[in-house]
Amino acid sequence: MKDLKFLFIGLANAGKTSILRTLDNNFEMIPTLTPTAGVEYKTFKVMGFTVSAWDLGGQQKYRKKYLQENERYFQETAAVFYVVDTQAKEEFKEALAYLESVRGAFKDLKQENIPFTFMLHKYDPHVRGKVEGIENDVAGLKASIDKILGNIPHTFFETSIYETHSVYQAFSETILTYVPNRDIIGSKLREIAQDFDSKMSILLDSAGYIYGQWHSKDAQLLELSKFIRIAQEFAKLTSKQTYAEFTLLTLDDISDVAASLFLVGDELFLVSMLVPHAWFMQDVKMQDMFTKKAREFAKILKIFQ
Ligand SMILES: Nc1nc2c(ncn2[C@@H]2O[C@H](COP(=O)(O)OP(=O)(O)OP(=O)(O)O)[C@@H](O)[C@H]2O)c(=O)[nH]1
Ligand SMILES: [Mg+2]
Known part of the structure; x- marks a missing residue:
């Protein structure tokens, strides 16, 4: 069985742990979630792979630590799942700044081409097409991400824990990129x-x-x-x-x-x-x-x- 290490990164409260609970069919846990202290690990057996998901708690004190000790956290990563709360427009700037630092950390490690899967998250069914301006906000966010990452491979998914399949889709499609002849x-x-x-x-x-x-x-x-x-x-x-x-x-x-x-x-x-x-x-x-x-x-x- 092949191993894949996936990082789940993003600001605090973006929804990283909720996403991983969703993928683990552990919905009951979501309402009682507390902010992740440091890193939580979760293993999935999926599509013939053993996926190790590293859930990197997004509070500032932790973010600093990952960047300072980038070797310890970022080494041997197969892909980064970058989670952004699309309903928190006021945080986009900070999310983009963090993304830039993460990209920089991979560059330091000479792993510049690690692919990113963006989960433009909390794009809930009741929000899509109904909350004013969210489509524009998300389009703007994508453009800024494109600018930061340039040629680094990256894909976008709009996700919500209220549409479980959107989360599975992002996860599955990322894993599929490691399957020849898919x-x-x-x-x-x-x-x-x-x-x-x-x-x-x-x-x-x-x-x-x-x-x-x-x-x-x-x-x-x-x-x-x-x-x-x-x-x-x-x-x-x-x-x-x-x-x-x-x-x-x-x-x-x-x-x-x-x-x-x-x-x-x-x-x-x-x-x-x-x-x-x-x-x-x-x-x-x-x-x-x-x-x-x-x-x-x-x-x-x-x-x-
Ligand atoms: N509306 C909405 N809320 C969500 C969604 N996903 C997660 N949440 C809520 O967002 C809050 C934060 O979720 P977490 O999964 O703990 O966020 P996190 O990114 O792990 O946060 P840290 O561990 O601090 O980095 C919780 O109250 C969740 O219930 C979603 O798709 N839509
Ligand atoms: Mg968490």
Whole structure:
């Protein structure tokens, strides 16, 4: 198993520990969280990797220490998850200054090209498109980050603990960058969706990690988000003792989520796609075809071993 060290960095109260609790399915803990004192460590077994997440408490006294002892904290990092509270506009300047120092620390260690995954966090469903100016604030923030990082690889995700899948998406996609041939999953997901005239498809494991997804260009963001949420919740609820090969879940008045489950070794996987409501349900032959197609992923999943 390959090891990956991920740093979770950002100002105090940005949401780092909440994100890690979310990834650990430990939601009950979130309301009682206190500021992280120093560093907390958490290990995840995911997609064939052992991920060590270092949760670097963001209070100023700790931040200073990490930068002063950068070797101890930053050495051998595979990727940095940089968490910013998008609802705290007054803190953006400080968050950017810290980012600059972190970049400087990696430069000192001659590891300038460590990739950054930005979690533009607390981008809650009730905030998006509703709180005045947040889109502009976030666009401005991204531009400033681009300027600081230049050619250093970095990606942006808008995340919220109230949309669990947004957090999983950022985490999964970052891990996937360490998997050679991962593109083959996306092409296969496109193929399966197009075979059935579907606009979106996804491959997940039963822990909820997203191995790949595909959607057509005209897919609506809100629908996509709903689709991923339903598929993910279902994947997490299913146990390998009791799973059914085919299940149809209701998305809304027009669409369903077709789900096919299969085992690879000891691991349960789910392939889902969006299908027109009531159309798929009656057609057993179609369900069979879909189930067969979904199984073809078993071979592809060997790239994770
Ligand atoms: N609205 C909203 N609040 C969140 C979200 N994620 C976390 N929070 C809240 O933000 C507060 C801080 O969360 P923490 O996870 O403790 O923040 P942290 O980055 O670990 O803070 P330090 O440990 O001090 O560095 C808590 O009250 C959380 O409930 C989110 O997505 N949306
Ligand atoms: Mg914390």
